[in-house]
Amino acid sequence: MKKVIFIIALFFSLQVSRADNQNQISISTLDTELLINVSPNGRIYQSYLGAKLSKEPDKASLFEFQKTSGDSNNPNKIWECYPVSGTEDFFEPAFAIRHNDGNPTSVLYYLSHNVRKIDDNITETTIKLKDNLYPVYVTLHYVTYSKENIFKTWTEISHKEKYPVNISRYASSFLYFSEPSYYLNEFSGDWAKETKMSTQQLSFGKKIIDSKLGTRAAMFAYPFFELGFGNTANENSGKVLMGTIGWTGNFSFTFEVDNMGCLRVISGINPYASDYTLKPSDIFTTPEFIFTLSNQGVGQGSRNFHHWALNYQLKDGKGDRLTLLNNWENTGFDFNEEKIANLCKETKKLGVDMFLLDDGWFGNKYPRIDDHAGLGDWDVTKSKLPHGIPFLVKAAKAEGVKLGIWIEPEMVNPKSELAEKHPDWIISLSKREPYYFRNQLVLDLCNPKVQDYVYSIIDNLMIENPDLAFMKWDCNSPITNIYSPYLKGKQGQLYIDYVRGLYNVMNRVKKNYPNLPLMLCSGGGGRCDYEALKYFTEFWCSDNTDPVERIFIQWGFSHFFPSKSMCAHVTNWSSNTSIKFRVDVAMMCKLGFDINLQSLKEPEMAFCHQAIENYKQLKNVIYNGDLYRLFSPYDGNHSASLYVTENKSLLFAYDIHPRFGEKLFPVKLQGLNPTTMYRLKETNLMSGHDSDFRQNGQLYSGSFLMNIGLDVFTTQQTHSRVIEITAE
C-alpha cells in the first residue's frame, strides 16, 4: 500500500515539475488569444480568452493571479479546461467516465503539450492529460487559422484499463467567460421555417440548444450560435463569440451561468441516450467545435467563417458552382422520359449549366410514384424511364448541358424490396408499433454492410454514368424507432456510430469521386454543418422558396456559411411576386431554377435568360466577395446586403412590405476604399424598363458611399434592386 502511495506521490511531483517549466500555453490567431495555465497543482486552467495580449508580463500576471486564487476551498474561482464529473466542480462537466471498478470520478493532470506549425497560417496545439489514478488519457486539440481568426477544438479520449469503460460526457470544447452580461442569438426552425433568429439574455442556470433527431438533426435547432458580451450580439460592434459544431447528428450546446456569474459554454455531441462503451484499444474522437471571437460584431465573425470555409473546409471551396434547372417543384413524381428529355432542352434554353432530376426515378416492384414506396430500391423505374439514366445523360449532353440526380440513400420505405430482403438493416423496434416520418425508416449505418450498400448506390450510378455531374443527397427523416439490430446490447452507441458510419461512406465517395459536386439536403435545410460540408459543395437551405421567407432564411444561414454553399432556387412559391424579385433574392446565393418555364410569359423568360447571363458575369463577386449585411429584414420592411471585391461590389436591396407613409433612409455601404471612385449601375432590369434608381450611373467616392449612402429603398411591395459598384 505504502509503495502505491509513494508511486502516486512521485508521479504527481513529476507532473508539477514539468508544469513549472512550461506553465503557460498560448494559442492564438492574428486577433485572438486563448491562454491556458498549467497550475502548480499539475492541472490546467483557462486563464484568458479575448483580444490578443501584446505584453508578456500581462500574461504572466494572469498566471500569478491564478496561482493565488486557485483555492481548493473555492474551486469555482478557477476555470479548469476540461472539468470532470464527480470531484470538485459542481456544474455541468466536460467529461464523465465509469471505470472498470465502478468508480465514476476522474481528475486530469497535465502530461505534456506540443505545438506544431502546419504552415504560415495554421498551428496545431495538443495538450495531453492523464488521470493520476487510472490509465485514462484525454488530449485536447486546438487548431488555429491565424488570418481567418478561426479556432477548431476537439478532444481525444482513450484508456488502458483492462475492460471497456463507459463514457457519458465527452465535450468537444469547454470555454469560460466573465462579463457583465451574456446575450445568446439562437437559430431555430422547422420544415420551411429554417434559421429563425431570436435573442435572449442568459442568467443563472442553464440554457441548452440541442438535437435529438439523429439524421435530420438540424430540423428544429441549428448547430451554431452567437453570444454577445455586455450587449446583444450586434452586426458591426461589440465582442461576440460565434461557434458551430462539425457533427451531422445529435449535437448540444450548454450555456451555464454559474454562482460567480461566469458563463460556461460546453459544445459537443449530445450525450442524450448515448453512454458510449470505449474499448481499451480505441480512441474516442469528438467532433470539431469551430469558433471565432470578433471585437467588431457578428459581421466580422461571419466574414471570418466565410474566408475560412472557402480556404479550408467547404468541399471545393475555391471552385465554381453549377447553375441548374430542377424538376421537383415543376413535375413532382409525375414525369417520364419524354418530359425529362424536354426539360434538358429547356435547361439549355434557359442558359443554366445542368438539369437536376429529382425524386421519383427509381423502384420497380414498388415504383416511387409518391413518397409511400420505393426508397431503398435504386433501380430505375422502367415504366417511367425505359432507357435508364444513360439515356438522360445523353439527352443532356446533346443539349450541351449536364445531368445531376437526386438520391436519398440512407432511407427505406417499408414498401420496398430492400425492406423485404433486409429487415435487419433497418433501425426499428420489431415488437413495437412503428412510427413513420414521411412514410420511411432509417437504414442502420452502424452496420458496415449497410455502409457498403449505401456507398454502392452512388458507386453504381457513377459506374453506369461516369458523366453524371452532380448529386443531391437528401435525408427526409429523423431516426425513429430507435434500435440498431447491429449494435444489439450497445444501443448507447447508435446515434454516434450512425454518424461515423455516414462519414465512412462519405469518405469513400470523396476518395473515389473527388470531383463530384454534391448538394446536402434534408427535407430543406435539416442538415448544415461544417463536417458534412467537407464532403458537400453546397446545401439546400429550405424547401421554402417564397422570396420573402428566403430573405430571412438566407440572412440567418449567411451568419455562418458563404453564399457559394447556399442553394437558392427560383420557383412558383409566391408567384404573386414578380419574377425579378424572385430571381434577385435567389441570385444572392448559388442560383438555380425549379419552375415550369412554360408558365412564364415571354418577357419573364427573357428576363431570366438575361439574369443568368448577368449572374455568370457577377458570380465571382457573389461567391468570393466579402459579405456585409447592411440592413436586417428583422429590423423593418427592407433588407440590404453587399458583396465586396477589390474592383467590383454588388448591392442587393429589397423592399419587403413597406408602408406607404414610412420614412425611407439611405443605405450606407461598408468595406469599400474611401478614396476610390466607384461607378453605380443598376442591373437585372426587366427589358424595356429603365432604372428609376436616382443615383444610377453616378460616380461616388467610397467615403461618400459609406458615410452618406444610397437611396435604394422604396415603398413598393416586394421590390428589389441589384446595383453594381465598379471601381474606376
Ligand code: GLA
Ligand atoms: C425533400 C427535399 C426537396 C425534394 C423532396 C423530394 O423534401 O427538400 O427538395 O427533393 O425531398 O422528395
